[in-house]
Amino acid sequence: MSEKFLTRMGDGERVRMDADEIRNDIREGTADAAKRGGIPELTKKEQERMFEIITDPSRIVSVKPGEEVIVTDDGHTMSFYSGQDGGGVGTPLSRMQAVLTYERACGADTTSMGHSDYSYKPVKPIINFEANDYYNISMSTTAPFFYGAQPNMGLYFQPDGPCPNAAELLPLGKIDEARKTQEDAAEHLTKDLVFVARKLADVGLEGLNFDTSGSAGDADFLAALRAVEQLKAAIPDLPILMGGAGEFIIGMHGEVTYKGKRLAGMYTHDQARIVEEAGADIFGMAVNTVTNKSVQWNLSRATTFLKATTRSCSIPVHANVGMGVCGIPMMEQPPIDSVTRVSKTLVEIGSADGL
């Protein structure tokens, strides 16, 4: 009987697979990414290296000394004091206590804060409160301190926002109306992103994170690109990290362009180029985890996209490695055996500049 190795599915379920099954998943994962993105597959050597990492008998693995990278975050400090909805552990810490604990007890490379909703729109009416907290905390932190949230254009549609709801218009066949309302929502969003960022910049903002840009589709991504461009023109020394929402930009509109390039359907290597063109300093790459495929299938796919993405642009690329992204299982409590294998593989084979 062939030896079975412990691994997991994309939903976190622990499974045992033999060497052939694992190698086959790695081969199929990279082939899937290559076909979709029109990018090279991982080499046989890289696939074999990934097999070694996946089947390492240790419970957790890590990169070799000297190969460490920068780990940024998307509101991890909020996880100290938030609850289940935010993946939080519910310890009674203030924002400042959480940030300093993350910096000093955990040894994080960068820290951050954001609104509990983790969207920019709700920040607008309370911007002075956020600016005050940001300023106070930034006086105490030593590591780079970001303000982060998602553009989240969905909040600009009725009943939550002013624009007719594109998701209601599309099923009615009202394509032109659906496109127009997304264009309007994108304009509102850009204005709010710039408004919030400029207010924070006035109190010494060290870094801004537009996290999960494009979650509501191509117009959402466009709004974030325009905000980056406007902010960089007004405040050139403001570092901006702009992250994507998936391996390709969903064409909810389908026709919006940025600098003459259609955004819908753009894969990560093209997303990175356009983000660089807008002026951002770091690109955050996201590849969604398929829950009924194994971790190695998902990881092989994500690594293939990452390798092509890091080579496509001059700015640093950080692979997003939260729940259900870039090979991390889609569950509230991702198992650390999978998390560390994803971490090591993306750095050593995908050439990530950061996570």
Add this chain to the structure above:
Amino acid sequence: MGMSIAHILASCMGGIRTSGDLVAWMQMTRKMKIKEAKAYVAEKLEIDLLDLTNEEVMREIREDLGFGNVTSIAGSPKGIRAKKNISDKLGIKIRSVELFKSQFN
């Protein structure tokens, strides 16, 4: 939270335990890829690349240069004062530090 800590242990440079914050500043302020950012910081600190994540070396450097240490040392620079020293040594502009400096006559 455990997921974040697992990434930190598996791949992270170690923040203010070592030189992770310094390398991160270079990515943020100069758009440097990881190898370029590490080389820049190592040259400024006059150390080998491998020592960027060596606590034994970096702890002393941070204390000597007033970069702030992960353990709290009474009387030594931390927070914004440490960031001012980092900004000066790396030759970069840190926006919070610029605001801080503008508040003195």
